[in-house]
Amino acid sequence: MLGxxxxxxxxxxxxxxxxxxxxxxxxxxxxxxxxTSGCVLDRAGQIIVWDGPxxxxxxxxLGALIAGTYASTREVARILQEAGFRTLLQEGAREKIFTExxxxxxxxxxxxxxxxxxxxxxxxxNRATMDLQQVLVSAMERQIHxxxxxxxxLDIVANDTIDLIFRNDTEK
Amino acid sequence: xxxxxxxxxxxxxxIVYYGPGLCGKTTxxxxxxxxxxSGSKGDLLSIATETERTLFFDFLPLDLGKVQGFTVRFxxxxxxxxxxxxxxxxxxLNGADGVVFVADAQRERLQDNLTSLKELAGNISQxxxxxxxxxxxxxxxxxxxxxxLPTPVLDRYLNTIRVPRFEATAFNGHGVFETLRxxxxxxxxKL
Numbered sequence: 001m002l003g004x005x006x007x008x009x010x011x012x013x014x015x016x017x018x019x020x021x022x023x024x025x026x027x028x029x030x031x032x033x034x035x036t037s038g039c040v041l042d043r044a045g046q047i048i049v050w051d052g053p054x055x056x057x058x059x060x061x062l063g064a065l066i067a068g069t070y071a072s073t074r075e076v077a078r079i080l081q082e083a084g085f086r087t088l089l090q091e092g093a094r095e096k097i098f099t100e101x102x103x104x105x106x107x108x109x110x111x112x113x114x115x116x117x118x119x120x121x122x123x124x125x126n127r128a129t130m131d132l133q134q135v136l137v138s139a140m141e142r143q144i145h146x147x148x149x150x151x152x153x154l155d156i157v158a159n160d161t162i163d164l165i166f167r168n169d170t171e172k
Numbered sequence: 173x174x175x176x177x178x179x180x181x182x183x184x185x186x187i188v189y190y191g192p193g194l195c196g197k198t199t200x201x202x203x204x205x206x207x208x209x210s211g212s213k214g215d216l217l218s219i220a221t222e223t224e225r226t227l228f229f230d231f232l233p234l235d236l237g238k239v240q241g242f243t244v245r246f247x248x249x250x251x252x253x254x255x256x257x258x259x260x261x262x263x264x265l266n267g268a269d270g271v272v273f274v275a276d277a278q279r280e281r282l283q284d285n286l287t288s289l290k291e292l293a294g295n296i297s298q299x300x301x302x303x304x305x306x307x308x309x310x311x312x313x314x315x316x317x318x319x320x321l322p323t324p325v326l327d328r329y330l331n332t333i334r335v336p337r338f339e340a341t342a343f344n345g346h347g348v349f350e351t352l353r354x355x356x357x358x359x360x361x362k363l
Contacts (some may be wrong), residue, residue: 011269011363012173019179044267046184046247054246060233061217064247071263079259108250158239158360165212165236166353 008144014048022132026108029128033121036095040132042106043067044166054111066109070099089149093111100125103133174222174269174363176242183244185359188265190276190292192284193225193253196313199342200233200274201248204352207345208234226252229264236356246356253288262295269357270307271296272351275330276341277320285330289340303333307358310337311351316344 012040014022022040026049030038037052039059045067047059053063077085077098090097098121099109108129175184189197205216212235219228230250236244238327249268250304251261264272273292275285293303294354323339336354340347 010235011176014175014177016179016180019177042173042175042267043187044173044175044247044269046186046267048175048177053236060214060245060247061231064217064229064231064233064249071266072228075259100302155256155361155363156278158236158244159357161236161239161244162353162356162360166349166356 012042013139013143014139018047018135021135024031025128025135026133028053029060029108029110029124032123033110033112034116035110035121037061037111038109040102040106040108041067043104048106052111066097066099067107069113070101070107082083089118098122098125100129102129102136106132106136109134173267174359177362181232181242183239183242183363184267185244185246185269187246187248187270187272187355187358187359189248189250189272189274190261190288191253191278192288193255195253195274195276195281195285195288196340196342197250197253197274198226198230200272200311200313200348200351201230201250202342203276203342203345204234204248204346205232206223207349213233220360225249225254227257228252228260235260243362246359248352258291265292265295265299269362270309270355272309272311272355273330274311274313275326277314277326277339278317278321279321282329289330307355307362308333308335309351309355309358310335312337312348313341313342313347315339315341316341316346324354330334 026038026040030051037054039047039050041047041063047063050059073088074095075087086101089100095111095113097109097111099107102108108125110125112121189200191197201216205213214233217231221227221343232248234246234248249264251264273289284302296303296306310331338347338351
């Protein structure tokens with residue numbers, strides 16, 4: 001079923017093909033809606049693709065806050081017994097952020113100014129979520145047959161790096 | 173779940189500090205933020221009440237540098253520990269790759285620790301993951317206090333599943349980086 005996969009998977013791999021496809025959908029969405037920037041992120045707040053010039057240097061924080069706000073507002077919707085909660089709008093004086101769920105595991109957010117119509121953003125975002133979901137679910141399905149990074153010895157190198165970074169002089 | 177972005181050559185992992193109210197979760201992140209070199213960290217973002225209790229979460233992005241050409245980043249979060257914020261904790265826990273359970277070692281907080289740990293196990297199970305397989309590290313904080321329970325007692329009640337555990341005094345940094353190092357390793361070993 002589209003959008004459902006093994007919850008025990010420990011990671012998702014975004015390969016070149018997936019990144020190009022996501023970028024293409026996102027760029028088209030930004031262009032058609034005349035938004036300033038946009039991003040696709042997972043529900044943990046990690047940005048998969050960002051397009052546009054805005055908020056360089058603060059994108060990680062923004063991703064964490066968008067995912068957190070979405071999750072929190074979804075809980076409010078749940079208490080209000082509001083089925084089908086999928087979108088969130090942050091209305092600023094200068095810019096707005098519209099966020100919509102992509103399947104059960106990802107989000108797409110658009111940042112836009114006063115010259116962009118919210119109605120248009122909603123319609124285009126909704127269409128784009130279907131394309132994005134197909135791309136991401138395909139990526140998850142392809143991943144099942146990939147070797148784990150552990151098999152390439154990444155865990156050993158990563159452990160050494162972690163030891164190096166958290167060496168004693170950091171702890172004092 | 174961790175995000176491995178081959179196109180951007182980045183690996184992102186999410187680590188959540190969980191535990192009862194006032195156990196020292198935010199103190200852990202504040203200490204880490206204070207000690208990590210500026211090039212390897214982002215701003216510490218705290219969404220707190222006027223009385224500086226965590227309302228939503230604290231967030232600290234850490235950049236561990238490059239591993240086989242991949243930039244490894246860990247996003248550290250805390251949950252609000254107070255009982256009434258249970259649904260917020262679920263929201264923050266969403267997509268976590270590893271958890272540090274910070275226990276308050278003081279004798280009178282044992283029941284709070286047990287309640288919080290049980291809640292954590294339930295939340296992880298409800299997200300479709302097996303709690304026993306989930307990357308988890310335990311930290312016994314406030315071990316410097318005279319009313320702290322001895323480690324074997326804390327082990328007996330809190331660490332029945334025998335995950336890595338560390339004694340700590342987070343405000344002066346004792347045990348903070350040992351804990352972080354252990355959870356980072358557990359998470360990367362799962363990739």
